[in-house]
Amino acid sequence: MTSQVATAEVAQPYAQALLSIAQSKNLTEEFGEDARTFLSLLRADKQLQNFFGNPFIQSESKKALIKQIVGEGANPYLRNFLLVLVDKRRIAFLEPILQQYLALLRQLNQTVLAEVTSAIPLTEAQQQAITEKVIAITKARQVELETKVDSELIGGVIIKVGSQVIDASIRGQLRRLSLRLTSG
Incomplete structure (x- = not known):
């Protein structure tokens, strides 16, 4: 299991990047709502957390699941951000990234x-x-x-x-x- 400090070091730049995207598109609150929804989903379903954290599951399977969860009506910037996390092999850090995003959003507001x-x-x-x-x-x-x-x-x-x-x-x-x- 990774340490809290290492997790925070990985999560911080991604959360900052997500906030930058949200600010540039004037979607900070919408992203915040989506982040809260994803966090409650991850906390409620440990299998989902394990699926994203499993390095042996192919990236394409993870991307397909993200597209299925997010759906077509979701914000394309957020969906693309999640897909980039899969490409960069950082999707296992989704929960701390979203928590950090919400902390940055609270600080901003x-x-x-x-x-x-x-x-x-x-x-x-x-x-x-x-x-x-x-x-x-x-x-x-x-x-x-x-x-x-x-x-x-x-x-x-x-x-x-x-x-x-x-x-x-x-x-x-x-x-x-x-x-x-x-x-x-």
């Missing part, structure tokens, strides 16, 4: 990513309240929420923005209480 883990799915009102709180804390123009559900939290939420973590979960409160009781 002065948007922060807030990873929110909750015990149960959040309502629209709760998501809005978290968004407003994160904007107040970070002074960002916009917030992109990435939500996950973890029933082990019992209740509450954990919000991660960059390296800052706000643990307002019941599990976190119980853990802190336990530490205070054992240290005293």
Whole structure:
């Protein structure tokens, strides 16, 4: 398995190139939506990830699958970018490239990513309240929420923005209480 640093070094220039293409064609948000769709597809289907990462599968098979997934109605610039990744033998890095593209897009739009883990799915009102709180804390123009559900939290939420973590979960409160009781 490749290291995180090596993966980032490969992903960065390709993500930069994709952003340059998107900016020149005024398609940054459209590419962002496509990137999010591809990422959710890759995360949901490990076989797809393994298919792209397998060096023994012919490039033509990978290209055919990309054309099938993307379809004819897709943006030709993005489709061609994906096909170039196959030609350059970098399609295995698709997930980190797309993640890096989204990070660059957030930077461009002065948007922060807030990873929110909750015990149960959040309502629209709760998501809005978290968004407003994160904007107040970070002074960002916009917030992109990435939500996950973890029933082990019992209740509450954990919000991660960059390296800052706000643990307002019941599990976190119980853990802190336990530490205070054992240290005293």
